[in-house]
Amino acid sequence: MSRKYDVLIIGAGIAGLYAAMQIPKKKSVLVVCKDIPWECNTFYAQGGMVTALNEADIPIHIKDTMVAGAYHNNKNAVEILSRTSLETTADIIERGMEFDKDQEGNILYTKEAAHSIERIVHAGGDATGRYMHYFMMVQNRHQLQKNTLVYDLLIENGRCYGVKATVNYEPTTIYASDVIIASGGIGSLYAYNTNSRTVSADIHGICVEKGIALADMEFMQFHPTVFIDTPYARKLLLTEALRGEGAHIVDDECRRFLFDYDKRGELASRDIVSRGIFDYKRKTGKQAYLDFSMFDEEWFEQRFPNITHTFAAIGYHFPKDKAPISPAFHYANGGISCNTYGAIPGIEGLYVIGEAACTGVHGANRLASNSLLEGVVFAKRAVEHILGKTSKEIKTPVFEKDYGNILHKENDKNYKQKLRQIMWDEIGIIRTTKGLLSAKNLIYDMKNKEIGRLLELRLNTASAIVDAALARTESLGSHYIEDE
Ligand code: SIN
Numbered sequence: 001m002s003r004k005y006d007v008l009i010i011g012a013g014i015a016g017l018y019a020a021m022q023i024p025k026k027k028s029v030l031v032v033c034k035d036i037p038w039e040c041n042t043f044y045a046q047g048g049m050v051t052a053l054n055e056a057d058i059p060i061h062i063k064d065t066m067v068a069g070a071y072h073n074n075k076n077a078v079e080i081l082s083r084t085s086l087e088t089t090a091d092i093i094e095r096g097m098e099f100d101k102d103q104e105g106n107i108l109y110t111k112e113a114a115h116s117i118e119r120i121v122h123a124g125g126d127a128t129g130r131y132m133h134y135f136m137m138v139q140n141r142h143q144l145q146k147n148t149l150v151y152d153l154l155i156e157n158g159r160c161y162g163v164k165a166t167v168n169y170e171p172t173t174i175y176a177s178d179v180i181i182a183s184g185g186i187g188s189l190y191a192y193n194t195n196s197r198t199v200s201a202d203i204h205g206i207c208v209e210k211g212i213a214l215a216d217m218e219f220m221q222f223h224p225t226v227f228i229d230t231p232y233a234r235k236l237l238l239t240e241a242l243r244g245e246g247a248h249i250v251d252d253e254c255r256r257f258l259f260d261y262d263k264r265g266e267l268a269s270r271d272i273v274s275r276g277i278f279d280y281k282r283k284t285g286k287q288a289y290l291d292f293s294m295f296d297e298e299w300f301e302q303r304f305p306n307i308t309h310t311f312a313a314i315g316y317h318f319p320k321d322k323a324p325i326s327p328a329f330h331y332a333n334g335g336i337s338c339n340t341y342g343a344i345p346g347i348e349g350l351y352v353i354g355e356a357a358c359t360g361v362h363g364a365n366r367l368a369s370n371s372l373l374e375g376v377v378f379a380k381r382a383v384e385h386i387l388g389k390t391s392k393e394i395k396t397p398v399f400e401k402d403y404g405n406i407l408h409k410e411n412d413k414n415y416k417q418k419l420r421q422i423m424w425d426e427i428g429i430i431r432t433t434k435g436l437l438s439a440k441n442l443i444y445d446m447k448n449k450e451i452g453r454l455l456e457l458r459l460n461t462a463s464a465i466v467d468a469a470l471a472r473t474e475s476l477g478s479h480y481i482e483d484e
Helices: 014-022 055-068 075-094 128-139 202-210 270-284 297-303 305-312 370-387 412-426 433-447 453-471
Strands: 002-010 029-032 143-145 148-156 159-167 170-181 220-227 248-250 288-291 323-332 335-337 350-352
Touching (some): 002 014, 002 159, 014 029, 014 128, 014 370, 029 170, 055 075, 075 370, 128 370, 148 170, 148 202, 148 453, 170 370, 202 335, 202 453, 220 270, 270 288, 270 323, 297 305, 412 433, 412 453, 433 453
Parallel strands (some): 002 170, 029 143
Antiparallel strands (some): 148 159, 159 170, 220 323, 288 323
């Protein structure tokens, strides 16, 4: 079975949906997602979306982003991000998105680690992603198709013609003049992560196979405050906005130990806080906690309703109880290499936006809450680029090769678990050259086993991460090497 569209968007998180919202109704557009639409990282985003407050805040936001990113950022992309935020935030509000407001109707801004000022808008208290996702689902006028698992990109002679995917488990070919990858990051590769279970780096793996460059893959971001004592793959995030509002990180004796690592304590950038917690627990054998005891109960429940209720269901009564925390994988700073319009160099008709992309905007460590903003800003630009092209007749070749029947093999599940543990142990918060080399060999061994295509794609991405980590022999941002 095959179908043809003007634009195919892979992924229904904020980047994919905002891209769809920018494309006129007269174009034939298909948005696909692997599972149900709300199984995406956007849905689980808590803290908020950054926006420059005004012209005067742009240079300050740029500086905060670059400092957090260890100046490894593409400055042009950061300037675009910050400047464009003025129009994208206004556009979203004008279309009807309700961010949290005070009693006089003024938008409330919060702060998170490494921001100089309060410039983060939020919704539903601590459910920003969920609210924005719902809003964009309602706004989208194009066809959205769930249960669509993309397992190949159709590329020939420097052009992308579409994808092969299973739709409700049936192999299908979807042709499109332009394909936008908005499939998110790589979270499921790690044993402990905050990501949706659908985010498993398949498309990154296809890119590796096709010789499309991934960039900055050594810079994987670990969120400092995650509750990991649950049986599910996705661990429970405790938003950085909690610390922005004044929560503390303490040990068993209520000591705020992060000041041993950085003078900003809990409000140092995410890489520093995660490493501090990881190191302190390893060194002392003590537990780390997030302490909310300074907050009024009623205020807390109103400001963080989602966290209050989720944790009440597992026996924690916030703000009275402290939450045991660990860092966990959260966000891929690197991704599929593209320019600031999301265009993938050397492949006509192929774009990438959101967490899947690497424009270089995040550098070596993303500034908190820049991700939802990145999603909308670069989605807008990719669509502008697509709509600005003069249309030409495209003659589509026949793509015979199909992997539809070999997506899974018998032992894949065990190998997947093994890979997740290797990624966490050896390509995690603190790395050693010895550990990275061992991970490289183990990944290579798995690639040579009887495995299905989807596992092979995960392993391609894992290889790209370990190779990038080995190539960067000095620590920078979220890539930290501790060699004896
Ligand atoms: C959080 O709410 O702490 C996550 C926000 C982000 O990843 O930027």
